[in-house]
Amino acid sequence: SVGKSTLLNRLTNAKSKIAAYQFTTLTVVPGMMEYRGAKIQILDLPGIIEGASSGKGLGKRVLSVARNADLVLLILDVFNPHHSALLKKELGNIGIRVDEKPPDLVIEKTSSGGISVNAQVKLKKISESMIKDILRVYGIHNARVIVREDLTDEQLIDVLAENRTYVSSLTVLNKIDLVNQGFINEVQDSIKTDFIPISADATINIEALKEAIFNKLNFIRIYMRPRNGEPDYKEPLITRNGSTVLEVCNKIHRNIKDEFRYAMVWGKSVKFGGQKVGMNHRLLDEDVLTIVKK
Ligand SMILES: Nc1nc2c(ncn2[C@@H]2O[C@H](COP(=O)(O)OP(=O)(O)OP(=O)(O)O)[C@@H](O)[C@H]2O)c(=O)[nH]1
Ligand SMILES: [Mg+2]
Known part of the structure; x- marks a missing residue:
């Protein structure tokens, strides 16, 4: 197997079962990765085999988890890099378009x-x-x-x-501890997609992978400012690009939205500092946000 569970355990607090034989992971195992103040949930799936989309193995049910993901990591074995085409094809067969944009x-x-x-x-x-x-x-x-x-x-x-979803992906080449740089270069020449070379087992390039995941997810930083106080520049609230004021409220406290009167924003998403906005206002990186309650 390619080492998905080994990688999940390396990236997160999870303890997914690892074994030398195939099909060790039979269900979806979640783990939480904390990186630069963001909490990112990572799901370890059973391996995808040819024909998975037509119901072979654990098939469709497993694949459909990818439908709700913000990002798919395609994990390849350094000795079997061409598997990536098959993974994309199987996902494509159940309507998950990897790295494609919806047509204009x-x-x-x-x-x-x-x-x-x-x-x-x-x-x-x-x-x-x-x-x-x-x-x-x-x-x-x-x-x-x-x-x-x-x-x-x-x-x-x-x-x-209308049942298609579009997700972006990162390709990861695992087990590079077993080969030399020349071999990795040859793999890069033979498959067209860029990949991040790692070793989950020997902990090579794991930080670079975390960084790549973080960047690909497009997070933004929001500085909360209490009413009549100073913004908290030390611990920004981390949220997805395109988040609304409401989504940020939900991250702070479940009941805030019931008490919400309006918000004030300073930064790139508004025309002037301290502009009053509603719940559906979309925030941008490094905005300062004050929530005014009833
Ligand atoms: N040399 C080497 N071996 C690795 C690496 N990562 C994982 N392995 C080994 O590969 C085998 C399979 O690892 P798993 O993490 O169970 O693989 P999996 O992809 O989760 O497998 P399934 O759940 O069966 O689909 C184990 O023997 C691991 O120790 C690595 O970076 N280098
Ligand atoms: Mg596994």
Whole structure:
């Protein structure tokens, strides 16, 4: 096996079972990684084998955990680096798109008039009549479609099927303690995706991996400021990029949102310092936030 459980135990406080034989981990084992003030939950999954998406092994149920993840770590064995294509394929088969963006397309349903297609770029991979045909298959007979990207029929179906999720990934090459640098370079030449070389067992590059996970998740720092007090620059509240005031409130105390009157913000997300904002205001890195209660 590639060493997923060994890595989970190295990154977090978890004690997932480790063994030399395959299929040691049979369920999802959680662990908490603390890094630079952020608490990041990491889930160790059973290994994914070919055919997992069609129900082989622990299959679908395991794969669907990845659907709600903010980031997927694809762990490869240094002697089997081409496994990464299979992992992405199996995830793709159940609607999880790894490192893809949803296509740039708007479908506006109308009550009559048939389907009109307004392509703002030259379409090479799909024809306008094909777009119309596919829409009809999905029961849409009247719509305005604006296409801003040369998409494929598969991408259009992704949008219409509405059960696709898009997650980003980091590829990790484990067990580098067993090879030399020349071997790692050869692996890099033979697979196109970049990876982070580590050894979970010999603790090589674990800090670099933590840093990469932290950066990929795009955290921001919010400095809380008590009313009429000074901002706490020492211990920022760490939250995901794009978080709203409400989401930050929920991190501080469950009941704060019931007592919430308004918030005041200083920083990049507002036009002027001390601007009053509501619960749905989106914060940016290094904003200063004061919550005013009822
Ligand atoms: N040499 C070396 N061995 C490792 C490394 N990481 C894990 N191993 C060994 O690889 C074997 C499998 O490790 P596990 O962590 O159980 O692998 P897993 O991916 O969780 O396996 P499953 O749960 O069965 O899918 C164990 O014998 C580990 O000691 C490493 O970095 N280097
Ligand atoms: Mg395991």
